[in-house]
Amino acid sequence: MGNAYQGARALVLGASGFIGRWVARSLTAAGADLHLAVRDAERAAALFRTFRVSGATHVIDLEEEARVRELIRVVRPAVTFNLAGYGVDRLERDGETALRINARLVEVVAEALADVPDPEWRDCRLLHAGSALEYGACGGDLAEETPPRPTTLYGRTKLEGTRRLSAISRQLGLRAATVRLFTVYGPGEHDGRLLPTLLEAARGSGPVPLSAGLQRRDFCYVADVADGLLRLGVSAAEPGDVINLARGELTTVRRFAEIAAGVLAIDPDRLRFGALPVRGEEMQHEPVRVLRLHQLTGWSPPRDIAAGVAEARDFH
Numbered sequence: 001m002g003n004a005y006q007g008a009r010a011l012v013l014g015a016s017g018f019i020g021r022w023v024a025r026s027l028t029a030a031g032a033d034l035h036l037a038v039r040d041a042e043r044a045a046a047l048f049r050t051f052r053v054s055g056a057t058h059v060i061d062l063e064e065e066a067r068v069r070e071l072i073r074v075v076r077p078a079v080t081f082n083l084a085g086y087g088v089d090r091l092e093r094d095g096e097t098a099l100r101i102n103a104r105l106v107e108v109v110a111e112a113l114a115d116v117p118d119p120e121w122r123d124c125r126l127l128h129a130g131s132a133l134e135y136g137a138c139g140g141d142l143a144e145e146t147p148p149r150p151t152t153l154y155g156r157t158k159l160e161g162t163r164r165l166s167a168i169s170r171q172l173g174l175r176a177a178t179v180r181l182f183t184v185y186g187p188g189e190h191d192g193r194l195l196p197t198l199l200e201a202a203r204g205s206g207p208v209p210l211s212a213g214l215q216r217r218d219f220c221y222v223a224d225v226a227d228g229l230l231r232l233g234v235s236a237a238e239p240g241d242v243i244n245l246a247r248g249e250l251t252t253v254r255r256f257a258e259i260a261a262g263v264l265a266i267d268p269d270r271l272r273f274g275a276l277p278v279r280g281e282e283m284q285h286e287p288v289r290v291l292r293l294h295q296l297t298g299w300s301p302p303r304d305i306a307a308g309v310a311e312a313r314d315f316h
Contacts (some may be wrong), residue, residue, distance in 0.1 A: 004234040005030035008121065011077035013062060015086030016044040018188045019129065022226040023081050024053040030230065031095045035075045037062065044287035046302045065099050065108050071196035072112035078121035079233050082109055084129045087154030089190065095153060102157035106165045114172040123234045126176035134159040136287065142268060143289035166240035179232055182288060186222030186308060187315040191231040195309065198257065199316060202264040211255030217287045218246040222306030224301035247301050249292040256305055263309040
């Protein structure tokens with residue numbers, strides 16, 4: 001990417017979230033003029049110190065459309081990364097809120113960006129984080145043109161956001177793209193997910209209850225995801241593009257746990273596969289197609305599972 005982001009005014013929505021803080025970290029390292037939209041300034045300040053993020057913080061409720069439009073009018077970002085989302089946490093189940101954050105917000109941001117053009121920034125103006133759950137029960141290889149069949153509230157509302165962004169960005173001539181993310185892991189994940197569970201187990205000595213782990217996932221380390229988003233931000237993505245950001249290889253959850261246990265020096269006999277049930281909304285699919293990612297960036301996420309877990313261990 002060279003110095004593409006040096007001095008560029010960049011806005012990150014959902015900057016204190018898991019992926020948002022890593023995108024903000026990468027933009028800080030790239031020398032961007034960084035603006036960070038958060039809900040809780042005190043919590044965000046502590047996170048940003050830990051993750052070495054430096055920028056102007058804006059406290060905002062992203063459900064307030066007028067406030068979002070005003071933020072973009074004042075900041076006038078060259079490029080915006082929308083990492084806000086509702087429904088990843090199992091406690092987030094309100095349908096109206098999910099629609100406002102996952103779909104309507106994307107429209108509002110696109111409209112506001114179109115009102116503040118930046119003639120000096122010729123690349124993508126808006127990178128919006130989509131989700132693997134948009135594909136849902138479609139099965140087979142997951143290519144961007146695969147007809148989606150989401151089965152969860154999160155998947156349905158994220159798909160609605162993708163469709164709205166595709167329509168409005170083409171209508172406005174705004175270079176904006178949805179970047180679908182898959183199984184992202186690394187420092188900052190919610191407690192209770194697989195890697196945080198194993199990191200905690202590495203500090204103890206008892207049994208580690210896990211599911212049978214037969215489901216296959218495309219695991220991608222969070223720093224690579226942030227890197228990929230920045231690369232797509234300076235790519236030739238067209239208005240309304242949809243791009244899978246993944247490694248393009250599947251690994252069972254069990255194998256991920258076994259590799260991580262080796263890196264973290266956890267006795268494999270402690271891993272109790274099958275002790276926990278598999279969640280009902282688990283997807284089953286074939287490999288993720290990443291041809292569009294390669295066409296736009298000439299790049300693939302470089303870290304394998306062992307390297308990603310080792311970096312997460314050292315970060316913690």
